[in-house]
Amino acid sequence: MGENTNVTAALAVVDEDYYTLRPDGSLVTQSTAAFAIAETLERLDVRPGARVLEVGTGSGFSGALLSELVGPTGRVVSVDVVAELGERARELHTSQGRTNIDLFTGDGALGAPGYGEFDRIVAWTTPRLLPEAWVEQAVPGAVVLTPVELAPSVRTAAILRARVDSGRGVEGLDLVAGRYVEMHAEELGQWSVPPRGVDARVGEEGRELWVSALWAERDGAAAGRMLKVLVECGTTRTRVLEPEESAVDLVAYLYARYPEDLSVLGLGGPDWGEGHADENGAAVFTAANDGCVVHGGSPRVFERIQGWVNEWRGAGRPGYADLRPVLTRVDGGWRVRAEFEGDSGS
Ligand SMILES: C[S@@+](CC[C@H](N)C(=O)[O-])C[C@H]1O[C@@H](n2cnc3c(N)ncnc32)[C@H](O)[C@@H]1O
DSSP states (O other): OOHHHHHHHHHHEEEEEEEEHHHHHOOOOTTTOOOHHHHHHHHTTOOOOOOEEEOOTSSHHHHHHHHHHHHOOOOOEESSSSSSHHHHHHHHHHHHOOEEEEEEEOOOGGTTTEEEEEEEEEESSBOEEEEHHHHHEEEEEEEEEEEEESSSSTTTTTEEEEEEEEEEEEEEEEEEEEOOOOOOSSSSOSSSOOOOOOOOOSSSSSSSSEOOOOHHHOOHHHHHHHHHHHHHHEEEEEEOOOOOOOOHHHHHHHHHGGGOEEEEEEEEEOOOOEEEEEEEEEEEEEESSSSSSEEOHHHHHHHHHHHHHHHHHHTOOOOOGGGEEEEEETTEEEEEEETTOOOOOO
């Protein structure tokens, strides 16, 4: 990614701690790391004078950077579902004399009705589909940057860059690894279990195992029984990738090849992973990207993962750089799936 001096300059001007720390020194839970914001803003290519919609105000830090990027002739409209965050960010922006940002509370999936049209839309929270409202509120040529799910299971997300065309259609440009909290309708009291898309869960609060998968959606009782087996019999951690191999790339391969066969599993607490599961067991790469698979129950599930690894190696270990997004119009927006460059159809 080329260096964008505007983003570097904005980062030099905006004080991160001023936005992300509360008066007692604690971090605003919803803050995004500065490096991740910088990467996203570089891909977004915000020009002076632009009108930008931000979905997910959080600490207000990314909004302040956007306010710098659009300058005095541009405008930022930022929405968060949590009213307290918007109010806090408004006070902070006002104290800094930032007058080119509007903040409001609402469901960002609806965009910002009544605020006009946007040249750029950026989301820091993950929708299941690319929402219809965003495309309707974008000018032709506008760029939308958002995490979005690439398979039917929750958390199977990557960050999509797309361009709105003159007929209010939308063209997928590229995908990079990354995701943010799933879009939700109310303030969250916990972060371990996704607020949507979970088909079965067992265990006590804070240490729950959960699963999201097409098969589990069809048979939640069987999914619950499988999770209980994992709790009772435990899981094993086995290294399956070489140190130079990336589970992030392997999972990107699986998004493109086997989106419907992927299962996502919560492992009790914040740990979770993507891989394969059925009513007899589970085997997942954890979010740690350490090349290990956590597995339990039937060994056949683990063997399926090993089969996928061998297939991925045989294909030359493709990853995000080899993927392109494919958007399909569905009710409420655009479903996003990944495909390999050069693949035909699908
Ligand atoms: C990762 S944080 C954003 C952090 C922000 N970029 C910053 O610089 O601090 C994601 C935010 O999205 C918000 N959010 C989640 N679901 C939403 C929804 N449906 N509409 C609007 N905001 C939402 C959360 O409340 C949270 O503040």
